[in-house]
Amino acid sequence: MTASRTIFAPATARGRAGVAVVRVSGPMAGLSLDMISGGIPAPRTARLAALMDPVTGETIDRGLVLWFPGPASFTGEDVAEFHVHGGPAVVAALLAALGEIEACRMAEPGEFTRRAFLNGKLDLTQAEGLGDLIAAETAAQRRQALGQMDGGFARIAEDWARQLTRTLAHVEAAIDFPDDDLPDDLLGPARMMAERLEREIRERLADGRRGEILRDGLSVALVGPPNSGKSSLMNALAGRDAAIVSAQAGTTRDVIEVHLDLGGYPVILADTAGIRDGADPIEAEGIRRARARAEAADLRLLVLDAGAPDSLEEFSALRGAATLVVWNKVDLNPEVGDGLAISAATGQGLGQLIEALAARAETLLAGDAPIVTRQRHRAALEECADCLARAIAGHDPALVGEDLRLAVRALGRITGRVDVEDLLDVIFRDFCIGK
Ligand code: GDP
Numbered sequence: 412m413t414a415s416r417t418i419f420a421p422a423t424a425r426g427r428a429g430v431a432v433v434r435v436s437g438p439m440a441g442l443s444l445d446m447i448s449g450g451i452p453a454p455r456t457a458r459l460a461a462l463m464d465p466v467t468g469e470t471i472d473r474g475l476v477l478w479f480p481g482p483a484s485f486t487g488e489d490v491a492e493f494h495v496h497g498g499p500a501v502v503a504a505l506l507a508a509l510g511e512i513e514a515c516r517m518a519e520p521g522e523f524t525r526r527a528f529l530n531g532k533l534d535l536t537q538a539e540g541l542g543d544l545i546a547a548e549t550a551a552q553r554r555q556a557l558g559q560m561d562g563g564f565a566r567i568a569e570d571w572a573r574q575l576t577r578t579l580a581h582v583e584a585a586i587d588f589p590d591d592d593l594p595d596d597l598l599g600p601a602r603m604m605a606e607r608l609e610r611e612i613r614e615r616l617a618d619g620r621r622g623e624i625l626r627d628g629l630s631v632a633l634v635g636p637p638n639s640g641k642s643s644l645m646n647a648l649a650g651r652d653a654a655i656v657s658a659q660a661g662t663t664r665d666v667i668e669v670h671l672d673l674g675g676y677p678v679i680l681a682d683t684a685g686i687r688d689g690a691d692p693i694e695a696e697g698i699r700r701a702r703a704r705a706e707a708a709d710l711r712l713l714v715l716d717a718g719a720p721d722s723l724e725e726f727s728a729l730r731g732a733a734t735l736v737v738w739n740k741v742d743l744n745p746e747v748g749d750g751l752a753i754s755a756a757t758g759q760g761l762g763q764l765i766e767a768l769a770a771r772a773e774t775l776l777a778g779d780a781p782i783v784t785r786q787r788h789r790a791a792l793e794e795c796a797d798c799l800a801r802a803i804a805g806h807d808p809a810l811v812g813e814d815l816r817l818a819v820r821a822l823g824r825i826t827g828r829v830d831v832e833d834l835l836d837v838i839f840r841d842f843c844i845g846k
Contacts, residue, residue, distance in 0.1 A: 416437060417439035417515045418436055418515070419433060419443070419509045420517055420523070423497065426499070427498055430495070430497050431497035433502065433505050434493075436489070436526060439515050440488070444491040448461070448463075448476045454478055457477055458476050461473050462474055462493065463508075475492075476492065478490075486523055487526065488526060521542075524542075533560075533562075534562070537560050537565055540558070543555070549672045555622065563782065564784075564788070565825075565828075568825045571611075571612070571822055572826075574608060575605075575608060578601045578604045578815060581597060582808055582812040584597070585598065597808075601802075605803050612796045613796055615782055616789065620789075621775070622783045624775065625676070625677070626785060627679075628670065629772050630681065631709065631768065636719075639719075640755045641682050642682055647755045648680065667681065668681050669682075673769035676773065676776050678768055678772055710775075712735050712737055713735065713750075717739060718740055720747070723748065739754065740754060741754050742754040751763060791821050795822050798815070798818035799814070799818050801814045
């Protein structure tokens with residue numbers, strides 16, 4: 412069993428910093444503290460200590476040590492923390508010293524959180540929320556991640572699972588005791604319950620994918636004919652201090668991304684290769700990707716050359732509710748039609764463009780906090796709702812029971828914690844029909 416091994420890893424990012432934290436989890440955590448810092452501090456109390464390599468006896472650093480005996484720790488196991496000066500050589504020496512201790516090894520990515528999950532410290536949605544919180548680049552992303560990490564979604568999913576399991580217990584009673592004096596309408600209340608739950612789940616699913624979009628960032632594709640100034644616009648935006656999180660190459664060579672923080676909402680602008688027909692095969696591939704990207708985007712920014720007003724016609728197929736028309740190069744041609752007038756060269760109108768994007772992001776993402784933040788959740792909830800729909804339409808108690816069981820199982824996959832059989836045991840224990 413891997414869980415019996417003691418793992419260690421830096422908890423802080425690589426590089427120079429004031430402080431670096433190295434975490435140890437597992438049965439040897441206490442011994443590692445003792446061997447390196449010459450003692451074990453009182454639980455959850457910082458102690459300043461000289462840290463020594465137990466093999467060479469050399470002093471590594473002076474730092475704070477903390478002791479979190481299990482199960483009241485992040486992983487549920489014994490956990491030790493070393494807070495040292497954040498230099499690469501200090502951290503390397505400490506890791507080397509820990510590596511010398513028997514049955515201690517470097518942790519795999521995510522292994523601390525995995526152990527926390529296995530020890531029931533958090534469920535899958537909370538683990539995902541924790542990952543999202545660490546990845547959050549904007550305030551709205553942080554709030555959403557925190558809510559999920561606090562168990563907002565887990566409580567809802569587990570409550571649904573409990574209700575469904577109760578319903579299932581009633582249906583199972585009908586299967587097990589078909590000729591007993593059970594009420595005739597035993598399936599009736601179960602059906603009502605399932606209907607109510609299906610409605611509730613479908614309402615939660617009809618959230619405009621806000622949670623997923625917020626988590627990934629609102630994707631905005633820059634499209635338009637070649638030379639309309641898309642790259643120049645990207646550069647102009649990336650060159651502005653305000654709102655820019657980072658400018659980086661996208662997933663494909665043809666797509667460059669700029670991450671914006673617009674009023675707390677994350678927006679990812681992607682510059683796609685110019686869309687134009689009749690190009691050579693290599694360019695055609697770029698165009699195909701650009702089109703795919705533009706079609707998958709949450710919003711498109713159609714960048715047109717103010718000196719070529721006819722091009723709007725050409726791109727009319729792309730227009731629609733999710734497209735913002737931007738006329739570029741208004742420094743050369745100030746007369747333009749509907750849409751935003753900008754100049755990537757002079758910076759004119761860029762402020763309004765950012766405001767317009769922020770307003771779109773707000774419209775698309777603001778509202779009650781959605782519970783679904785990734786496709787995995789959506790797929791499980793859809794499957795659950797579909798199973799419920801089948802159960803509601805069914806008449807044979809055995810088949811209805813099977814569909815309800817599948818529905819609970821789909822919910823259980825969301826938290827990774829609800830085991831149908833366990834729940835049934837609990838419920839049957841105080842279930843008195845026929846017994
Ligand atoms: P893309 O093919 O759509 O990415 O277009 P580019 O950004 O490469 O721009 C094409 C040409 O238009 C370049 O020569 C730019 O310098 C020029 N350009 C871009 N934006 C402006 C602008 O606002 N004003 C003027 N005068 N020229 C611009």
